[in-house]
Amino acid sequence: PEREAEPAKEARVVGSELVDTYTVYIIQVTDGNHEWTVKHRYSDFHDLHEKLVAERKIDKNLLPPKKIIGKNSRSLVEKREKDLEVYLQTLLAAFPGVAPRVLAHFLHFHFYEINGITAALAEDLFEKGEQLLGAGEVFAIRPLQLYAVTEQLQQGKPTCASGDAKTDLGHILDFTCRLKYLKVSGTEGPFGNSNIREQLLPFDLSIFKSLHQVEISHCDAKHIRGLVASKPTLATMSVRFSATSMKEVLVPEASEFDEWEPEGTTLEGPVTAVIPTWQALTTLDLSHNSISEIDESVKLIPKIEFLDLSHNGVLVVDNLQHLYNLVHLDLSYNKLSSLEGVHTKLGNIKTLNLAGNLLESLSGLHKLYSLVNLDLSDNRIEQMEEIRSIGSLPCLEHVALLNNPLSIIPDYRTKVLAQFGERASEVCLDDTATTEKELDTVEVLKAIQKAKDVKSKLNNPEKKVGEDSRLLAAPCVGPSGSPPTTAPTSASLPQPILSNQGILGDE
Numbered sequence: 001p002e003r004e005a006e007p008a009k010e011a012r013v014v015g016s017e018l019v020d021t022y023t024v025y026i027i028q029v030t031d032g033n034h035e036w037t038v039k040h041r042y043s044d045f046h047d048l049h050e051k052l053v054a055e056r057k058i059d060k061n062l063l064p065p066k067k068i069i070g071k072n073s074r075s076l077v078e079k080r081e082k083d084l085e086v087y088l089q090t091l092l093a094a095f096p097g098v099a100p101r102v103l104a105h106f107l108h109f110h111f112y113e114i115n116g117i118t119a120a121l122a123e124d125l126f127e128k129g130e131q132l133l134g135a136g137e138v139f140a141i142r143p144l145q146l147y148a149v150t151e152q153l154q155q156g157k158p159t160c161a162s163g164d165a166k167t168d169l170g171h172i173l174d175f176t177c178r179l180k181y182l183k184v185s186g187t188e189g190p191f192g193n194s195n196i197r198e199q200l201l202p203f204d205l206s207i208f209k210s211l212h213q214v215e216i217s218h219c220d221a222k223h224i225r226g227l228v229a230s231k232p233t234l235a236t237m238s239v240r241f242s243a244t245s246m247k248e249v250l251v252p253e254a255s256e257f258d259e260w261e262p263e264g265t266t267l268e269g270p271v272t273a274v275i276p277t278w279q280a281l282t283t284l285d286l287s288h289n290s291i292s293e294i295d296e297s298v299k300l301i302p303k304i305e306f307l308d309l310s311h312n313g314v315l316v317v318d319n320l321q322h323l324y325n326l327v328h329l330d331l332s333y334n335k336l337s338s339l340e341g342v343h344t345k346l347g348n349i350k351t352l353n354l355a356g357n358l359l360e361s362l363s364g365l366h367k368l369y370s371l372v373n374l375d376l377s378d379n380r381i382e383q384m385e386e387i388r389s390i391g392s393l394p395c396l397e398h399v400a401l402l403n404n405p406l407s408i409i410p411d412y413r414t415k416v417l418a419q420f421g422e423r424a425s426e427v428c429l430d431d432t433a434t435t436e437k438e439l440d441t442v443e444v445l446k447a448i449q450k451a452k453d454v455k456s457k458l459n460n461p462e463k464k465v466g467e468d469s470r471l472l473a474a475p476c477v478g479p480s481g482s483p484p485t486t487a488p489t490s491a492s493l494p495q496p497i498l499s500n501q502g503i504l505g506d507e
Contacts, residue, residue, distance in 0.1 A: 025081060036108060185217050
């Protein structure tokens with residue numbers, strides 16, 4: 001479809017202020033729905049004018065003259081405001097297409113206006129692009145810049161509107177084709193001195209053809225297009241402060257289809273779409289969003305090993321049985337109140353962060369035989385009996401229980417460690433190594449417990465001892481033994497993260 005003609009840009013001098021001994025004029029620039037302010041003193045106008053006279057043969061007498069006597073008097077300043085506004089409007093009318101570079105910079109087009117932004121970015125990449133790609137560094141870009149490039153491409157104008165080869169859009173496209181590491185960060189409020197709200201701007205990421213890692217924050221996932229173009233190569237993705245559901249990020253197409261299935265599944269019943277999986281993605285950070293459920297879009301990320309959903313509003317652990325390779329899961333600071341049946345969804349999990357939820361009971365954790373690191377701090381666990389659910393886990397080494405009601409019980413540490421039986425010396429509680437003195441106390445507590453057990457056995461001879469005590473001293477067996485039957489064999493995994501920072505860390 002034909003795009004509407006661009007509305008003419010306007011520049012109005014809306015006032016002035018005294019800074020030290022000189023007057024600064026406040027210019028409001030309007031470009032369609034976007035507007036921003038720029039401040040300049042008269043001498044800046046004078047410099048601009050001299051350059052335009054030399055480069056573009058502008059009429060020498062267009063600029064209101066310099067007056068030395070009474071230069072800051074109110075009447076002179078007000079007259080000058082009007083004259084300078086006429087001057088700027090005349091210049092904008094003289095260059096309706098692309099403004100000359102000196103004028104564009106004077107009016108901050110390189111920060112806020114589509115042609116100016118893309119020209120500045122193109123020139124930057126013309127000069128530094130090869131060096132950035134060679135160094136393999138993360139390239140940071142603003143949503144406003146991506147929006148400008150997207151708009152520029154849709155307008156289908158010549159790629160080099162200004163006639164300066166350095167500002168050709170081709171430099172941007174050549175760079176984005178080869179870039180591997182991208183970071184897109186928006187601002188929460190309006191951007192700079194403008195009314196532009198970056199998180200509402202649509203942009204298209206399909207110009208990136210080789211991304212291995214992408215980090216997006218403070219954008220709106222609903223306005224991001226083309227991220228799925230990176231499915232073949234993307235290994236690490238972080239989308240924070242941007243999404244209201246997992247689907248928005250992983251299956252933006254879902255809104256168009258009633259029924260969809262991931263590629264490679266045996267199809268049953270009516271399916272309107274078959275969607276390719278994120279075949280290279282192993283790390284996904286969707287922390288700090290407004291996600292309330294773990295939806296079926298996880299079927300599209302079968303290779304995931306690290307999943308961070310911390311700082312969301314997740315109510316139930318669901319759908320994670322589709323992630324056979326999941327080893328590290330962060331669900332801290334959500335709204336989980338129950339873990340019933342979790343072992344059926346998290347077979348091979350090694351690190352599980354559940355800090356900052358609403359948990360009172362730990363039943364559901366007792367069969368996570370591969371679990372090595374478990375963070376349960378900042379929950380509502382009151383009863384020492386709850387610790388028995390995790391006391392028999394054969395590989396557990398690090399447990400955090402601080403800031404639960406039970407952590408203020410006298411002798412809390414030794415009472416918790418006693419629940420681990422023979423493995424008490426191998427468990428590190430709340431990041432504090434267990435002392436010899438604590439282990440002695442644990443031995444005493446275990447002896448007392450044993451006597452109680454014998455006594456209750458004598459009183460109820462027909463009641464068979466629960467299988468938990470048989471597992472109590474079970475060593476941590478490798479994948480060939482049992483349990484755990486399905487321990488992951490990968491030895492080269494990164495160190496688990498137990499803090500409440502995201503997998504990729506907060507900036």
